[in-house]
Each structure stands twice: as structure tokens, then as C-alpha cells.
Amino acid sequence: MRTIVAKNVSKSFGKKEVLTTIDLTVNKGEIYGLIGPSGSGKTTLVKILVGMDSDFSGEVTVLNQPMPNMSALSHIGYMAQSDALYPELTGEENLQFFASLYELKKTERKERIMYAAELVQLTPHLSKKVMAYSGGMKRRLSLAIALIHNPEILVLDEPTVGIDPELRLSIWGELTRLKQAGKTIVVTTHVMDEAEKCDRLAMVREGKIITSGSPAELKKQYEAVDLENVFVKAGGKRG
Ligand SMILES: Nc1ncnc2c1ncn2[C@@H]1O[C@H](COP(=O)(O)OP(=O)(O)OP(=O)(O)O)[C@@H](O)[C@H]1O
Numbered sequence: 241m242r243t244i245v246a247k248n249v250s251k252s253f254g255k256k257e258v259l260t261t262i263d264l265t266v267n268k269g270e271i272y273g274l275i276g277p278s279g280s281g282k283t284t285l286v287k288i289l290v291g292m293d294s295d296f297s298g299e300v301t302v303l304n305q306p307m308p309n310m311s312a313l314s315h316i317g318y319m320a321q322s323d324a325l326y327p328e329l330t331g332e333e334n335l336q337f338f339a340s341l342y343e344l345k346k347t348e349r350k351e352r353i354m355y356a357a358e359l360v361q362l363t364p365h366l367s368k369k370v371m372a373y374s375g376g377m378k379r380r381l382s383l384a385i386a387l388i389h390n391p392e393i394l395v396l397d398e399p400t401v402g403i404d405p406e407l408r409l410s411i412w413g414e415l416t417r418l419k420q421a422g423k424t425i426v427v428t429t430h431v432m433d434e435a436e437k438c439d440r441l442a443m444v445r446e447g448k449i450i451t452s453g454s455p456a457e458l459k460k461q462y463e464a465v466d467l468e469n470v471f472v473k474a475g476g477k478r479g
Pocket of ligand 1: 253258276277278279280281282283284285321
């Protein structure tokens with residue numbers, strides 16, 4: 241099933257075109273990666289996909305509904321690149337606040353908070369104020385918030401930046417479990433070893449998708465030893 245479809249999406253800031261005729265389809269139960277150097281347009285694209293930006297040309301549908309769309313929002317968990325947290329509140333209060341935005345029953349809400357906090361290994365830190373969190377802890381809390389309402393679709397903008405390698409692996413392990421449970425996951429990254437873990441990916445450069453496919457297909461097509469090499473051969477240069 242096609243969960244997210246973008247057709248002919250272009251976007252400009254003033255005279256500068258930052259996305260050019262983007263076409264992509266993300267299916268239920270897959271991890272779809274957007275890979276590209278800083279400034280290539282990944283964040284701009286995911287904001288359009290989650291309905292945060294309606295100022296674009298082309299067409300985006302999520303669960304068959306044209307975006308932006310209010311009813312699609314409850315099915316999407318979005319983790320932005322910059323953390324939108326309440327520093328004066330504790331980690332737990334932040335989770336409670338975001339959980340309260342959704343119609344979760346009290347026991348479910350409690351379970352989801354415990355699950356999400358445990359997943360990102362913040363359980364021992366839940367009673368601390370967020371202003372005392374490190375950068376990595378804030379990223380982890382943002383990821384927990386994106387998961388809080390058990391959304392069908394997860395859109396994660398550089399979720400593992402500032403997170404240590406061990407936890408990074410465990411987060412990817414959980415993303416794999418979530419997709420096996422039928423979730424649809426879009427993730428942006430510029431780390432090539434994370435790109436390897438995606439089922440399919442699109443390589444983005446200067447607002448264009450320069451190539452797309454599964455990691456194995458891409459390496460075969462470009463006769464490349466790794467995805468870094470695919471990126472170079474597909475005309476991505478090195479960002
Ligand atoms: N609000 C804005 N006004 C003007 N230009 C913008 C704005 N937001 C982004 N841009 C420009 O659009 C281009 C794409 O930026 P975007 O943040 O989408 O890239 P990115 O691939 O997500 O990079 P990064 O990984 O560094 O976040 C950049 O050239 C950026 O300077």
C-alpha cells in the first residue's frame with residue numbers, strides 16, 4: 241500500500257528553487273531514506289510531506305488524502321531537526337503534555353509514555369527538567385514524543401544526530417521492529433551506514449533526487465562498493 245506519494249513537488253524560497261520536481265512513493269511497512277548533504281533540501285521536503293508547509297507546487301498525498309490535511313496529522317509522528325520541547329518542564333511532563341494532545345485512554349497514555357521513554361533510554365531521567373538535558377538527551381526525548389501516539393507514519397529528520405553509537409544501533413533496531421509491525425518510516429540522514437539500513441532510499445542533491453532504489457539495487461546499478469560511491473557516481477559529488 242502506498243502511504244506517502246509526492247508528485248512533481250517543487251518549492252522556492254524567493255527566487256531560489258530548493259526542490260525541483262520531486263517524485264517519490266513510500267509504501268506501508270518500509271523504511272525510506274532521504275540521503276544528501278547539508279542544504280540539499282531534505283528538511284524542506286519532509287516538512288511538505290508532513291503538512292507543515294503548504295507553499296509548494298505539485299501534489300502530496302498521505303494515506304490517500306491531499307496534504308496539508310488535519311485528519312492525516314494524527315497518523316503522523318514527526319521529529320523535527322530542532323527540538324520543540326518545554327525546557328521548564330521535566331521529561332515526563334513533556335511526554336504527558338504531548339500525549340494529552342491525542343485521544344489516548346489514561347492507561348494507554350501511561351503505557352505509551354513508559355514505552356517511549358524506555359526506547360530512548362530516558363527512563364532514569366524523566367524527573368529532570370529538560371533544561372538540564374544534554375543535546376543528545378533532547379534528541380532522544382523528541383524521538384519519544386514522535387512515537388507517543390503510536391502513529392502509522394513516522395517522519396524523522398536526522399533522528400540520530402548527537403546520539404552515541406550504541407543507542408543509535410538500538411534506535412535503528414526499534415525502527416526495524418516498527419516497520420515489521422507495519423509502520424511507514426521516512427528518515428533523513430547524511431550518514432551512509434544508516435542509509436544502508438533503509439529498504440529504499442532517494443539520494444538528494446541541490447533539491448533533486450539524483451537516484452533512488454534499494455541499497456543493493458543502487459550498488460549493483462552503479463557498480464559501486466558502497467552507497468558513498470553510488471552517490472559520487474550518480475553525480476552527487478561530495479557534500
Ligand atoms: N526559510 C527559508 N528561507 C530561505 N531559504 C531557506 C529556508 N529554509 C531553507 N532554505 C534553504 O533551502 C535549502 C535546503 O535547506 P534544507 O534545510 O531543506 O536542507 P537539508 O538537506 O535539510 O540540510 P540540513 O541537513 O543541513 O538540514 C538550503 O539552501 C537552505 O538555505
